[in-house]
Amino acid sequence: MLLPDVRTPTLLLDAAICRRNITRMQEKAASHGLVFRPHFKTHQSRRIGSWFRDAGVTAITVSSVGMARYFADDGWDDITVAFPVNLREAEEIDALAARIRLGVLVESAAAAERLSVLLHAPVDVWIKIDTGYGRSGISFDDADRLGALARVIADAPGLRLRGLLTHGGDTYQAADAADVVQRFTRTRRRMLAAADSLRDDHPRIQISVGDTPGCTLADDFSGIDEIRPGNFVFFDVMQLRRGVCRVEDIAVALACPVVAFHDERSELVLYGGAVHLSREQLVDARGAQNFGLPVPLSAGGWARPLTGASVVRLSQEHGIVQLAAEDRSALSEGDLLGILPVHSCLTAECMKGYRLLDGTVADHYAGAPAASPAPSRSTPSAPADHTPRQEESPS
Amino acid sequence: MLLPDVRTPTLLLDAAICRRNITRMQEKAASHGLVFRPHFKTHQSRRIGSWFRDAGVTAITVSSVGMARYFADDGWDDITVAFPVNLREAEEIDALAARIRLGVLVESAAAAERLSVLLHAPVDVWIKIDTGYGRSGISFDDADRLGALARVIADAPGLRLRGLLTHGGDTYQAADAADVVQRFTRTRRRMLAAADSLRDDHPRIQISVGDTPGCTLADDFSGIDEIRPGNFVFFDVMQLRRGVCRVEDIAVALACPVVAFHDERSELVLYGGAVHLSREQLVDARGAQNFGLPVPLSAGGWARPLTGASVVRLSQEHGIVQLAAEDRSALSEGDLLGILPVHSCLTAECMKGYRLLDGTVADHYAGAPAASPAPSRSTPSAPADHTPRQEESPS
Numbered sequence: 001m002l003l004p005d006v007r008t009p010t011l012l013l014d015a016a017i018c019r020r021n022i023t024r025m026q027e028k029a030a031s032h033g034l035v036f037r038p039h040f041k042t043h044q045s046r047r048i049g050s051w052f053r054d055a056g057v058t059a060i061t062v063s064s065v066g067m068a069r070y071f072a073d074d075g076w077d078d079i080t081v082a083f084p085v086n087l088r089e090a091e092e093i094d095a096l097a098a099r100i101r102l103g104v105l106v107e108s109a110a111a112a113e114r115l116s117v118l119l120h121a122p123v124d125v126w127i128k129i130d131t132g133y134g135r136s137g138i139s140f141d142d143a144d145r146l147g148a149l150a151r152v153i154a155d156a157p158g159l160r161l162r163g164l165l166t167h168g169g170d171t172y173q174a175a176d177a178a179d180v181v182q183r184f185t186r187t188r189r190r191m192l193a194a195a196d197s198l199r200d201d202h203p204r205i206q207i208s209v210g211d212t213p214g215c216t217l218a219d220d221f222s223g224i225d226e227i228r229p230g231n232f233v234f235f236d237v238m239q240l241r242r243g244v245c246r247v248e249d250i251a252v253a254l255a256c257p258v259v260a261f262h263d264e265r266s267e268l269v270l271y272g273g274a275v276h277l278s279r280e281q282l283v284d285a286r287g288a289q290n291f292g293l294p295v296p297l298s299a300g301g302w303a304r305p306l307t308g309a310s311v312v313r314l315s316q317e318h319g320i321v322q323l324a325a326e327d328r329s330a331l332s333e334g335d336l337l338g339i340l341p342v343h344s345c346l347t348a349e350c351m352k353g354y355r356l357l358d359g360t361v362a363d364h365y366a367g368a369p370a371a372s373p374a375p376s377r378s379t380p381s382a383p384a385d386h387t388p389r390q391e392e393s394p395s
Numbered sequence: 396m397l398l399p400d401v402r403t404p405t406l407l408l409d410a411a412i413c414r415r416n417i418t419r420m421q422e423k424a425a426s427h428g429l430v431f432r433p434h435f436k437t438h439q440s441r442r443i444g445s446w447f448r449d450a451g452v453t454a455i456t457v458s459s460v461g462m463a464r465y466f467a468d469d470g471w472d473d474i475t476v477a478f479p480v481n482l483r484e485a486e487e488i489d490a491l492a493a494r495i496r497l498g499v500l501v502e503s504a505a506a507a508e509r510l511s512v513l514l515h516a517p518v519d520v521w522i523k524i525d526t527g528y529g530r531s532g533i534s535f536d537d538a539d540r541l542g543a544l545a546r547v548i549a550d551a552p553g554l555r556l557r558g559l560l561t562h563g564g565d566t567y568q569a570a571d572a573a574d575v576v577q578r579f580t581r582t583r584r585r586m587l588a589a590a591d592s593l594r595d596d597h598p599r600i601q602i603s604v605g606d607t608p609g610c611t612l613a614d615d616f617s618g619i620d621e622i623r624p625g626n627f628v629f630f631d632v633m634q635l636r637r638g639v640c641r642v643e644d645i646a647v648a649l650a651c652p653v654v655a656f657h658d659e660r661s662e663l664v665l666y667g668g669a670v671h672l673s674r675e676q677l678v679d680a681r682g683a684q685n686f687g688l689p690v691p692l693s694a695g696g697w698a699r700p701l702t703g704a705s706v707v708r709l710s711q712e713h714g715i716v717q718l719a720a721e722d723r724s725a726l727s728e729g730d731l732l733g734i735l736p737v738h739s740c741l742t743a744e745c746m747k748g749y750r751l752l753d754g755t756v757a758d759h760y761a762g763a764p765a766a767s768p769a770p771s772r773s774t775p776s777a778p779a780d781h782t783p784r785q786e787e788s789p790s
Contacts, residue, residue, distance in 0.1 A: 007483040008763040041711065063712050066403065083712055084654035086666050087729030088402040107655050111728045135713060136655050136664045259479035260502050260531050269531045271481050275744050279674040316436065316740060317458050317478055318530060333506045334482030345711060349670050353765020361765045368403040370748020370756045
């Protein structure tokens with residue numbers, strides 16, 4: 001039996017592909033003289049983090065304070081939390097800022113002022129800029145608001161104004177590679193314009209940009225100081241479809257047991273659903289949904305996607321695959337089929353761990369506990385087994 | 396500060412609502428003379444399970460072998476795994492079947508024969524029937540295949556043919572309450588027809604049906620032996636929209652810190668995204684997406700949804716809420732806003748734990764580990780901290 005230790009849906013990781021993706025992006029950043037601060041929210045793994053360390057990376061990006069603590073406990077000491085600062089976690093931010101160089105994102109004077117009051121340890125502050133994505137941040141062309149906020153931060157005790165930061169997530173909506181580069185160029189120009197409007201008062205202002213499609217495909221980074229891509233470490237079908245990566249660059253595949261066949265509609269049922277892959281989907285021009293690409297598995301990894309096959313429907317634990325009769329005939333109940341995920345960040349978040357091709361495992365940050373203990377209150381109604389999910393203990 | 400222990404997105408659970416939902420369904424099952432075998436995949440919690448026990452429930456449904464073990468370790472001894480049997484877990488199934496009364500689902504003779512060979516302990520076997528949902532199971536009107544499979548199971552050593560089981564998930568696609576009842580009635584008739592075709596050879600064949608919309612709204616259960624609804628324990632916005640529940644029946648709300656405002660587009664940004672709520676969405680007639688309904692929080696729970704407000708976009712950790720200016724004016728950065736989830740099963744699966752209104756927590760099954768250990772292989776490349784997610788230890 002192939003991979004007998006794989007009994008339930010399992011996220012396979014090809015370390016060789018993953019390390020190649022890391023090296024390639026690191027070399028690109030170096031060749032352009034950029035600070036490479038990769039986003040670790042894609043993999044959330046100390047073991048994969050160690051491969052970045054091997055490649056010379058010393059500064060990282062995460063998406064939550066808990067994730068920052070997870071990596072700080074593993075020895076990372078220069079971390080940006082790339083999410084609008086959550087004032088409810090001021091205590092945790094303060095404790096972390098006392099241990100490492102910590103960066104946070106701010107987009108309002110009110111939040112900056114509160115932060116300055118709540119913290120004792122100094123933090124780096126980045127102003128979140130909206131370059132057109134329309135999710136969060138100050139609009140790049142709102143020079144008045146930008147100037148006012150920069151002054152508040154520069155004057156606030158304990159806050160160190162580092163620069164302007166954008167996600168540039170609109171490259172994720174690009175139609176193809178050329179469109180990605182165009183959108184990235186527009187983002188870069190908008191960030192330069194925003195920084196220029198501050199340069200007189202804040203000459204050392206830096207520019208940080210972040211998306212995998214732009215950082216992978218663009219060649220002109222002039223004016224940019226730092227890049228923060230994350231997804232490139234694994235890539236996925238979404239990036240493949242946009243021409244951002246090749247199929248041989250995808251570093252993860254979900255191994256799923258085959259549990260049933262419905263030959264009359266050219267379908268089979270996998271043990272592998274929304275709780276494993278996430279519900280992220282691609283929709284083609286005719287409206288057909290695609291939740292992942294089936295690949296044959298072998299002991300050494302996986303082969304190219306089966307022609308014309310896809311995951312066409314998904315419930316909580318079921319995945320329905322449509323595939324050709326000749327591919328079906330090679331499979332029985334109890335066999336495994338691999339699925340290249342549509343969005344690897346969300347699949348990794350669902351699976352919370354990896355199995356490498358050598359049979360060893362890699363960790364994944366477990367997330368915040370269900371609730372902080374409420375120490376002021378006795379809890380007689382909760383028996384001992386009712387514990388929330390625990391974070392992994394520090395190494 | 397309201398709920399100061401809530402610092403990151405936290406799933407609040409109103410135990411009073413939840414217990415009322417449990418009691419109501421239990422009483423309905425009893426009044427119709429039905430076996431009530433609730434699906435525990437919605438809550439996946441031993442503590443919430445104890446509330447079912449308080450209501451007299453003794454038999455349950457789960458969606459994976461690991462989840463069955465989680466509840467068996469808590470004293471549940473009559474469990475059906477309502478998922479097409481995964482032959483890769485034969486060893487785990489066998490171990491569990493030796494301890495408790497275990498039911499599995501089969502839909503092919505090949506799987507039944509393999510199962511009979513692989514298991515030593517006897518198991519209950521249900522034939523999965525497709526009553527029109529088109530996901531998995533034997534079509535209700537395929538009497539030949541059904542009869543052949545029933546014979547194989549009845550003759551296979553160690554397999555006890557219990558009956559026919561369907562999910563009836565097409566009620567989740569119903570437009571309104573009347574449509575739900577119509578679809579449930581069709582499912583019931585189709586199950587009766589399928590059972591009738593087997594009755595001569597298998598007189599004790601039972602019928603088990605499963606969906607929350609049908610079990611909540613239907614009044615005619617004649618011919619049915621057992622119901623397995625799950626979602627009703629929490630309900631959610633999807634059920635509210637279909638007229639299956641009232642807003643005051645929804646037992647969970649995600650408490651999210653407010654992190655930014657964009658008044659120019661009547662939006663605010665929440666710390667609370669796809670990794671917390673799941674990407675499940677409702678789409679209205681004009682194509683607008685809705686990922687949840689904002690509710691004001693108080694120490695005692697939550698109020699009714701804010702008129703006209705909804706979660707309009709979702710990224711990995713960000714939720715974008717559109718709401719009226721008067722509701723916005725009551726909020727500042729660092730405040731909390733509650734979100735009633737679109738699909739509570741998936742939100743609970745994302746959050747992996749609950750905070751009750753009294754400040755105590757309830758557990759949630761942690762899921763299968765990233766990979767089984769590969770004992771035949773030394774793992775020198777994996778340092779000690781690279782452990783997969785661990786299951787909670789048995790009580």
